[in-house]
Amino acid sequence: MKFSEEKLRLFAAPLSETEDQKCKNAIGMVRDALKDIGFTDDGKTIEKLYADTYSYSLEMRNATKNRKVKLFVKGSYANNTNVRTESDVDIAVVLESTFKVKYRPNINDAKYGFSNSTDNVMTFKDDVEDALRKKFGSDVERKNKSIKIHGNTYRVDADAVPCMRHRDYSNDYNSDPNNFIGGIFIRSDDGQTIINYPEQHIRNGREKNNQTNTYYKKMVRIIKKMRYIMQDENYESANNVSSFGLESLLWNLPNGVFTKYTIYRYAFGEITEYLWKNSHMLPFYKEANGIKPLCESTIDVEKYTRFIKDLYNFYEYDI
Template sequence: MQNQLASSSSVHQRRSKTDWENRFASWAASPSATEQQRAENAESMIRSAIQNSPKLSQRTIRVFTQGSYRNRVNVRKDSDVDIGVLCFDSIFPEYPDENVKLARKSLDVSAVYGYAQFKNELEEALVAKFGRPAVSRGSKSFDVSETSYRVEADVAAFFEHRRYTTVNDYLSGVEMIPDDLRPPMIRNWPEQHYSNGVTKNSATSRRFKRVVRILKSLSNEMSANGISSAGRTPSFLVECLVWNAPNANFLNDSYWAMTRSVLAWLFNNTRTDQSCKHWGEVSNLKYLFNASQPWTRAEAHRFISDAWDYVGFD
């Protein structure tokens, strides 16, 4: 971990260990009550949009929060809230083998409600609630602009994804089809992610999520100061990296020592593909590093190394 950042920013170089401890303590804190209320207002209004839709109100739908807001690792720059709209009227199945697939074929009824229709109807509902200027459609989600009353919201349409383990047993996740089909399908496991995050946080005396907030805020500052690896590192990846660190690395008396311990372990264990090939996302149902991910092990290692140097750990 050699310091390659001498010319990128002089601000962080003037901070002492005490200065960093105070900054880390500030970054570790949960969002303010005001920020939380504005996020809850956005969530409530989107639920209302679904309930008031003549088409969607007839469907079996669950509206849920996901991402940083749901998992309580959002920081000040994460000003938006991610909301999923999950329809159970159709499913995307995944089978472990052909025998299970053939057995399910005789049990499953072909869906007549397509994903494209569902997403279009969701757009209609959002426009009816918020007005056309406030709603923009992206390939993966709808953006609902913020006001003084609510934060910006990213609203994604999902069908249930079922990963069958036997003919009758399955893991329930969510799946979407991006408009541009890049990638063709996106599968996520928000409930498992949430549950595993809570378990990790409890096992580390509530320090796991604090370290995530610290490193996400650090990444934001690094990016603002021109550190390119930070700008290329999604906050979701930061959370997953920290989740893979052993619980023992969080058992320190100071945020400075705790952050140093986690970064050191991550640096040493992302040097090679072999050392972290079995790491998972927080859900533990998707590998963190494989060809389907939009990041690589080498990119993650570069960010970790740059974060170490930026703080000035030795």
């Protein structure tokens, strides 16, 4: 399918400033609900993790239950790579005062002065759900990994993800409680446990974008849009990769691939050609957080290889 420069520029454009307010409002919704069950923000305002992102954040505490939490916008809105304005705003609701840990061999809690807690992530999820239901009533729906707040004419759709801080001390050799890699630990209702690194994702994407004269996120928006178009054209491979996966895929590419051309149709052509010629590198690629592998199995490698091949053959540009 042929794409004009005008069409690609449309695909590459970031969402409007109204999306910025949408993210801030979503944080405010969760904040107000938590206040109704005893949390306080101590008068702090909602601020961005980074000035040039939409990832708003706020810390709160509940003295009665001795809980500290951090709220922040994550996902495509936080990274300003969203291409569908109807998408939900994802909000991490992170329990910081109780956390999961990973140590080096033969290291335990006592080495760091930690003690066991009766608090846990599922109890926390129940409490967050209760707070949201008290605030928004029947518009709240519990999902496997999140709690959805259905929007209306004056409120945005949002997915609150109750989780617990994950602290990885594998590279700490001084028993320093503050020297950890911080992720989030999610336990789904069906028993799955997931560890993700959304804050590193936001930071790395921002750095990559600055290093490529903002072409990284432009090309991410284009490839996400291409995936949706390929789905409409019945390309099965487009159903087997995720938007986050494609954002991560491009994060692994050398900066020079993004900056070789300023014309969008040539720049994206350079992306597709590089991916096609270097698909053998897929087993070595990381997620955009720089920590987890993009492909955890040979099946994942095959899925991305097929998508890259189909994209390479699908994409053409008008001269």
